[in-house]
Amino acid sequence: MIIAPLSTITNWKLEFDKWAPTLNVVVYKGNKDVRKELFRTRIKGHGLHVIIIQYEMAMSTPDLRMLKQIKWSYMVVDEGHRLKNNESKLFVVLTKEYESKRKLILTGTPLQTNIGELWNLLNFILPTVFDTDADFKTWFSKPFAHGDETAEDEEASQEEQMVLINRLHQVLRPFMLRRTKNDKDLELSLPENREVVIKCTLSALQKIQYRQLSYATLRTRDEKGNLISTSYNNTIMQLRKVCNHPYTLEDPEWDLGSDMRVRVCGKLDVLDRILPKLKAAGHRVLIYSQMVKLLEILAEYIEDEGYKYHKLIGATSSGMRLVTPALVCSATHALFQRVSHPQ
Numbered sequence: 001m002i003i004a005p006l007s008t009i010t011n012w013k014l015e016f017d018k019w020a021p022t023l024n025v026v027v028y029k030g031n032k033d034v035r036k037e038l039f040r041t042r043i044k045g046h047g048l049h050v051i052i053i054q055y056e057m058a059m060s061t062p063d064l065r066m067l068k069q070i071k072w073s074y075m076v077v078d079e080g081h082r083l084k085n086n087e088s089k090l091f092v093v094l095t096k097e098y099e100s101k102r103k104l105i106l107t108g109t110p111l112q113t114n115i116g117e118l119w120n121l122l123n124f125i126l127p128t129v130f131d132t133d134a135d136f137k138t139w140f141s142k143p144f145a146h147g148d149e150t151a152e153d154e155e156a157s158q159e160e161q162m163v164l165i166n167r168l169h170q171v172l173r174p175f176m177l178r179r180t181k182n183d184k185d186l187e188l189s190l191p192e193n194r195e196v197v198i199k200c201t202l203s204a205l206q207k208i209q210y211r212q213l214s215y216a217t218l219r220t221r222d223e224k225g226n227l228i229s230t231s232y233n234n235t236i237m238q239l240r241k242v243c244n245h246p247y248t249l250e251d252p253e254w255d256l257g258s259d260m261r262v263r264v265c266g267k268l269d270v271l272d273r274i275l276p277k278l279k280a281a282g283h284r285v286l287i288y289s290q291m292v293k294l295l296e297i298l299a300e301y302i303e304d305e306g307y308k309y310h311k312l313i314g315a316t317s318s319g320m321r322l323v324t325p326a327l328v329c330s331a332t333h334a335l336f337q338r339v340s341h342p343q
Contacts, residue, residue, distance in 0.1 A: 005080035023049040072100040080105030084117035200266040220253040
């Protein structure tokens with residue numbers, strides 16, 4: 001049983017079709033009647049090898065009632081950092097309702113220094129070995145405690161912290177397979193990677209917005225010249241928006257039109273200089289962002305420049321994702337692919 005986010009289920013099926021085409025793989029989705037028919041005709045007593053199911057379906061009562069009848073050989077949880085809370089519904093359902101001989105957690109999120117969350121992951125994989133967290137916390141919690149320290153104890157405390165962290169790594173080593181950038185197999189399969197950080201300044205408009213939002217307000221004037229003050233919550237998020245593009249605030253008073261779209265944004269101004277050179281060299285470009293509004297602004301800019309592009313966001317359907325099957329992106333991000341300049 002592979003339990004994964006809805007956005008990755010299609011990719012899981014494609015990988016099985018490519019590498020293990022002889023296996024009987026069932027993608028468990030559809031409405032209630034379709035899922036019930038799938039269980040009757042393709043799962044129970046039909047030589048099922050692999051079932052791919054999303055989180056919500058695995059926790060749904062009607063589906064749970066059918067699927068827990070099967071004794072699973074392996075349970076694989078994709079994006080498994082969701083299991084770091086042992087009181088979450090997903091954790092409780094998978095541990096209490098389903099029976100599995102072996103379990104595997106897949107995650108691209110590095111293990112955090114929160115001992116409780118780490119213990120929950122270990123407890124999910126081997127509940128008989130890691131059955132209580134009392135001794136575990138006592139053994140490893142001191143390096144991560146944030147108590148007051150005197151200057152005399154600082155050096156000793158750092159040494160103790162390194163010793164216990166190394167001990168923690170030794171405990172985890174038998175239960176964790178980690179792929180790093182230094183792996184030889186990974187180096188052979190990927191082209192040379194170079195990272196270049198380009199620093200750019202804020203535009204004049206961005207500097208004004210940033211300065212005002214530092215006090216959680218924005219000030220503009222109406223048509224009669226009267227001062228209008230708008231208060232904002234979550235100041236950090238608003239400052240992030242300003243740093244990406246002034247138009248992400250979605251305030252018509254700050255929207256100077258498409259003609260000024262590039263000039264009012266420091267990042268977009270730099271991108272506007274880079275893209276033509278990348279095109280001349282025959283490159284294709286991926287641009288990632290977590291802000292949907294920023295992607296809309298970028299789409300408008302790319303269309304005005306005459307580039308062809310493909311946008312991939314969380315709401316993009318599975319069919320549209322398969323338009324560019326060689327390009328894979330997280331559902332929380334978006335993807336722009338500059339293919340070529342129209343003739």
